[in-house]
Amino acid sequence: MDDPMRVYRAKRDTAHINVTTKYDIVGFISSGTYGRVYKANTKNVKDELWAIKKFKPDKEGDVVTYTGISQSAIREIALNREIFHVNVVALREVILEDKSIYMVFEYAEHDFLQVIHHYSQTLRTSIPAALLKSLTYQLLNGLLYLHNCHILHRDLKPANILITSKGVVKIGDLGLARITYQPLQPLFAGDKVVVTIWYRAPELLMGAKHYHKAVDCWAVGCVLAELASLRPIFKGDEAKLDSKKNVPFQKDQLLKILEVLGTPEERDWPGIRSMPEYANVKRLDTYPNRLYEWCRNRLPSNSGYELLNQLFAYDPDKRLNAREALLHKWFHEEPLPTMNVFDTTSDAQLPPRRRISHDDAPSMMPAQATQALPAGQFSQQAHLQSQTHGSAGSFASLSGGGHPRKKGRLA
Amino acid sequence: MATDFWASSHYKRWILDRATLKQARVDDLQYVDYPEQLDFLNIYFASLIFKLGKRLQLRQRVIATATVFFRRFYVKNSYCETDPFIVISACCYVAAKAEESPVHIKNVVAESRQVYSQEEYGIKHFPTDNSKLAEMEFYLVDDLECDLVVFHPYRTLMSLCGREAVATIAEAGELGIGINDGPRYWGTGEGKLELEEGPLQMAWFIINDTYRSELCLLYPPHLIAIAAIYLTLILNVTTRATLQNQAQAQSAPAPSTRRSSRTSSGTQKKAPQDIVGFMAGLNVSMSLVATIAQEIIGLYTLWERYKEDAAADSGRSAFGRSASSASAGTKRSAPSRDPSVFMGSEELSAGGTPAQPDDVVTPQYLTQLLARMREARLADLAHPASGRPVAVNKMLERTQAAG
Numbered sequence: 001m002d003d004p005m006r007v008y009r010a011k012r013d014t015a016h017i018n019v020t021t022k023y024d025i026v027g028f029i030s031s032g033t034y035g036r037v038y039k040a041n042t043k044n045v046k047d048e049l050w051a052i053k054k055f056k057p058d059k060e061g062d063v064v065t066y067t068g069i070s071q072s073a074i075r076e077i078a079l080n081r082e083i084f085h086v087n088v089v090a091l092r093e094v095i096l097e098d099k100s101i102y103m104v105f106e107y108a109e110h111d112f113l114q115v116i117h118h119y120s121q122t123l124r125t126s127i128p129a130a131l132l133k134s135l136t137y138q139l140l141n142g143l144l145y146l147h148n149c150h151i152l153h154r155d156l157k158p159a160n161i162l163i164t165s166k167g168v169v170k171i172g173d174l175g176l177a178r179i180t181y182q183p184l185q186p187l188f189a190g191d192k193v194v195v196t197i198w199y200r201a202p203e204l205l206m207g208a209k210h211y212h213k214a215v216d217c218w219a220v221g222c223v224l225a226e227l228a229s230l231r232p233i234f235k236g237d238e239a240k241l242d243s244k245k246n247v248p249f250q251k252d253q254l255l256k257i258l259e260v261l262g263t264p265e266e267r268d269w270p271g272i273r274s275m276p277e278y279a280n281v282k283r284l285d286t287y288p289n290r291l292y293e294w295c296r297n298r299l300p301s302n303s304g305y306e307l308l309n310q311l312f313a314y315d316p317d318k319r320l321n322a323r324e325a326l327l328h329k330w331f332h333e334e335p336l337p338t339m340n341v342f343d344t345t346s347d348a349q350l351p352p353r354r355r356i357s358h359d360d361a362p363s364m365m366p367a368q369a370t371q372a373l374p375a376g377q378f379s380q381q382a383h384l385q386s387q388t389h390g391s392a393g394s395f396a397s398l399s400g401g402g403h404p405r406k407k408g409r410l411a
Numbered sequence: 412m413a414t415d416f417w418a419s420s421h422y423k424r425w426i427l428d429r430a431t432l433k434q435a436r437v438d439d440l441q442y443v444d445y446p447e448q449l450d451f452l453n454i455y456f457a458s459l460i461f462k463l464g465k466r467l468q469l470r471q472r473v474i475a476t477a478t479v480f481f482r483r484f485y486v487k488n489s490y491c492e493t494d495p496f497i498v499i500s501a502c503c504y505v506a507a508k509a510e511e512s513p514v515h516i517k518n519v520v521a522e523s524r525q526v527y528s529q530e531e532y533g534i535k536h537f538p539t540d541n542s543k544l545a546e547m548e549f550y551l552v553d554d555l556e557c558d559l560v561v562f563h564p565y566r567t568l569m570s571l572c573g574r575e576a577v578a579t580i581a582e583a584g585e586l587g588i589g590i591n592d593g594p595r596y597w598g599t600g601e602g603k604l605e606l607e608e609g610p611l612q613m614a615w616f617i618i619n620d621t622y623r624s625e626l627c628l629l630y631p632p633h634l635i636a637i638a639a640i641y642l643t644l645i646l647n648v649t650t651r652a653t654l655q656n657q658a659q660a661q662s663a664p665a666p667s668t669r670r671s672s673r674t675s676s677g678t679q680k681k682a683p684q685d686i687v688g689f690m691a692g693l694n695v696s697m698s699l700v701a702t703i704a705q706e707i708i709g710l711y712t713l714w715e716r717y718k719e720d721a722a723a724d725s726g727r728s729a730f731g732r733s734a735s736s737a738s739a740g741t742k743r744s745a746p747s748r749d750p751s752v753f754m755g756s757e758e759l760s761a762g763g764t765p766a767q768p769d770d771v772v773t774p775q776y777l778t779q780l781l782a783r784m785r786e787a788r789l790a791d792l793a794h795p796a797s798g799r800p801v802a803v804n805k806m807l808e809r810t811q812a813a814g
Contacts, residue, residue: 004494004536004785005547007792011492012550066545068516069552074508077552078559081420096553149415179560184470184512 019095019102023050027356034072034175039107039356049107050092057099064099072175073101079174083149087142089162089172108162108170110351112223116158118351120230127227129301130335130344136224137326137337138169143220144322146171147213150181154194156219158226165353167340180212187211192245195219197238197253202264203316205250205257207276214316217325221311229298233260249280261312262289269315303330416631420558425483427628438489442784447713448777450624452490454710454717455777456481457623459526460499466522467514469507471619476561477506478622484554486628490781491788496527496534501547509559516541531719533775564618564636572606572614572640604640604689610650614643617707624710630703637695638703644686654686716770 003009023040026049030037035055042048055073057064080091080103095102112135119127127135139161146153155176162170176194178187186209194215195204201218203211225233236253258264263286264272272278291312295305307330310320320328331337335344342350416422436449443449457478464474480502485495500523507514520541527534538544552559606614617639621627626635644650690697 005497007492007789008488008494008550012553066542066549068504068541068545069508069548071508071511071513074505074559075511077557078509081557082418082560084418094557096549099549178511184472184510 016097017095019052019097022095023052023104025052028359029354029356034070036359038359039354040104051105051107053103053105055101055103066099069101075177076174077101077103079151079177079179083146083151085142085145087138087169087171088145089170105172106164106170108172109165109353110163111172111354112158112161112163112227114354115163115351116226116230123349126230126298128344130338131341132224132227133331133335134167134337134341134343135163135169135227136220137331138341139171139220139223140322140326142169142171143216144326146177147216147322150179151177152180152187152213153177153216153219154191155196156216156223157196157199158223161223163341167338167342169341192247193241197236197250198222198232198234200250200253201316202254202257202314203271203275205254206272206278206281207247207249208316209276211316213321214319217311217319217321218316220322220325221308224308224311225299228295228304233294249277251280251284254281255284258284258287260290260294261314262287262291264314268313268318271315271317301330301333303328303333306330416562416633419562420556420560421562422631424556424558425628426631427486429629431486432625432628435486436489438788439491439784442491442787443780448772448780450713451717451772452777452781453625454623454714455774456495456499458719458774459496459532460503461622463499463503463523463526466526467503467507467518469503469514470510470512472563472565473506473510473512474503475563475565475619475622475627476510477502479561479627480506480551480555480559482625482628483558484551487554489788491784494536494785495781496523496537497544497547498551499523500537500544501551504544505548505551505555505559509561516544520544531774533778562632564621564632564639565615567633567636568611568614568618568639570603571636572604572611604686605684606640606643607649610643610647613647614639617642620710620714621707623714624706626703626706626710630699634695634699635703637690637693638700638707641690641700642704642707644690650686653684657685657687716772718771718773 022043024043026039026041028036029039029051035053038052038054040050040052042050055070057067077091077094084090089108090106092104092106095104115127115135119125139156143153143156151174153171153174153176155173156171160171160173162172164170176191178191180187195201199219199222201211201215204215222233234253234256236250236256238253239248239250242248263284264281266272272281275281291309292305295308299305299308307320307325307328310328311325313319338344439449440446460478460481461474464477469477477499481495481499484498484502500519504514504516504519520537520539523544524537524539526532527537614636618636621635621639644654
């Protein structure tokens with residue numbers, strides 16, 4: 001008897017519209033553990049830009065075979081189909097084709113990491129207060145939406161927070177995000193390690209089995225501090241999983257936090273005693289809280305310091321949540337946050353456009369596109385782009401790798 | 412999103428009308444002997460999904476999601492042009508991931524083969540190869556339009572009638588412990604109905620049963636939950652007694668208002684609750700609820716004639732129910748499945764034995780029916796002039812394909 005799904009497959013395959021029939025691939029943006037991201041333009045429509053994230057298909061030798069869709073892809077697809085908010089990257093469509101998954105997202109020209117690089121490397125000055133505040137405000141606004149939807153992002157970091165050319169902040173990369181509403185399994189059961197190490201909240205570093213939205217709020221604190229100082233505030237070294245995949249004690253990262261925020265007081269955080277790594281933390285040297293001094297040259301505003309201090313509360317239950325943070329007085333003081341974060345930025349100071357390049361792994365390109373664009377044409381395009389002085393950020397950085405921050409590929 | 416049904420893909424794209432469902436079955440209808448067979452197939456597929464889900468140790472909510480995926484897939488496809496068994500496996504596989512409790516693809520293939528090869532089903536063909544299932548997963552997710560977040564009536568049931576003490580029954584994880592439910596747009600938000608464990612479990616089981624029909628495609632989950640609560644209130648002995656007492660007391664001027672029931676709830680269990688007031692206080696269309704209740708009763712009537720091997724169905728008996736309890740001549744374990752309570756009708760003989768033995772439908776019969784349907788369909792597609800009219804609406808197909 002022949003394949004009972006033959007008729008179905010034939011029908012479906014005929015109706016399918018290819019990625020490359022719909023979009024022109026403009027170039028390659030970045031790559032990560034789960035796949036690669038391309039800049040694309042709708043065919044025959046001028047300046048309708050998209051970022052297409054192509055999930056890596058699994059290979060057995062040279063033969064690409066179907067394997068199950070990864071948990072991460074399912075999450076990102078499922079969540080993105082439900083959410084709509086100005087400060088969250090919008091998914092336009094998903095194309096399942098030739099054993100690969102393509103997610104078509106709205107395109108964003110910049111990201112926080114790229115802005116940080118731009119100010120630290122090119123302009124060599126700190127980010128102006130108005131821009132700093134607008135970026136933080138819109139980030140919190142997007143986070144509040146996610147949290148109201150009972151979604152934990154679990155991987156907030158500068159590379160994952162995008163900015164459009166119109167100056168609108170967009171939270172991206174929901175590959176690690178999860179719905180926390182009525183989970184059938186505890187959160188830690190699915191993913192042993194969440195959040196890139198530098199942005200990881202102390203309760204996670206101390207092995208908490210139960211955590212909540214406050215882990216994202218800690219990460220916002222880290223991002224705010226990084227925007228203010230142009231370098232990561234807690235730049236620790238990650239201890240790797242041992243051969244048995246046990247999660248080690250993240251001593252260095254915790255020390256980096258303690259050096260700035262001081263040793264946590266048990267009366268401030270009663271829950272610390274029940275943390276799995278409590279004994280290890282007890283053995284560390286004691287430090288005083290120096291956050292105020294840290295802020296003096298970097299975030300020279302009293303209310304700015306207060307906001308940061310409250311986002312860095314050790315006790316997750318006392319940490320400021322997204323709603324409270326948005327209502328913080330820092331945002332109600334001059335300069336006020338703006339709808340377009342670049343409102344007060346002169347054209348000369350604008351961060352450069354996202355750099356794109358030729359894909360150095362052509363096998364990951366949609367087959368037809370590689371044929372359609374001769375190599376010469378492509379490299380010329382890449383060349384033109386590289387003249388515009390771009391800093392290579394990573395778009396919707398494909399998280400999950402061991403690197404604290406993804407560096408975009410240089411052309 | 413996770414709380415707001417009205418902003419969800421479920422509400423926006425997957426609550427369908429009857430005309431759409433009818434259109435979806437047009438092709439299949441040509442190849443069955445009588446339309447009711449399609450309803451039996453609905454029961455059959457749901458019980459297969461349930462059985463496979465149990466073997467994969469999936470929670471009830473995951474099984475429910477898998478069933479909804481299956482129903483949605485067949486809004487766009489025909490039984491006679493597909494292999495529903497691999498679709499079932501793919502639905503379980505995707506649902507487990509979508510509900511964050513993944514199972515390995517190998518296990519799904521292995522367990523599927525185990526379940527399907529059982530004598531009572533007699534399903535001969537199932538691939539040994541993981542990649543066949545993975546391929547089906549791709550098509551499935553595409554046909555589901557990537558809408559993988561599904562709402563279920565269990566949540567409404569628990570937020571309306573749940574008690575903390577109830578956390579021990581069936582699915583502790585289903586309860587939103589310590590999580591704020593958010594605004595309840597369709598209710599008045601006034602008070603809860605306190606159900607004892609027995610009636611609460613009955614309502615839960617009735618909800619389980621609704622997945623054997625296409626109700627999940629037609630109505631929002633909160634309405635299905637309220638219909639299940641409504642049926643429970645009428646069927647359950649204790650709640651029915653309370654209702655009757657209240658009806659009698661109504662003639663006398665009683666101060667029992669909704670407000671009083673709320674203040675009494677939680678403190679004193681003995682104080683009778685104002686059940687009618689609770690139902691009236693829900694800001695939903697009661698006529699819709701009644702319609703759904705009717706459809707559930709209709710499903711039970713039909714189900715009486717569907718016979719599955721009880722011995723092989725241990726998973727379901729753990730839920731205090733067995734589809735074949737009537738056929739085995741034993742007493743009915745689940746009163747919820749006794750349609751005579753509503754019908755009081757003569758069609759159902761007193762002992763609950765099927766009215767006409769010829770009418771009994773078995774899984775094996777349905778497996779054979781499916782094979783016949785597919786063969787006939789293939790023959791028709793190969794030879795369109797073979798007498799049977801092939802009603803393919805090309806225009807419609809093109810529009811659907813275009814989105």
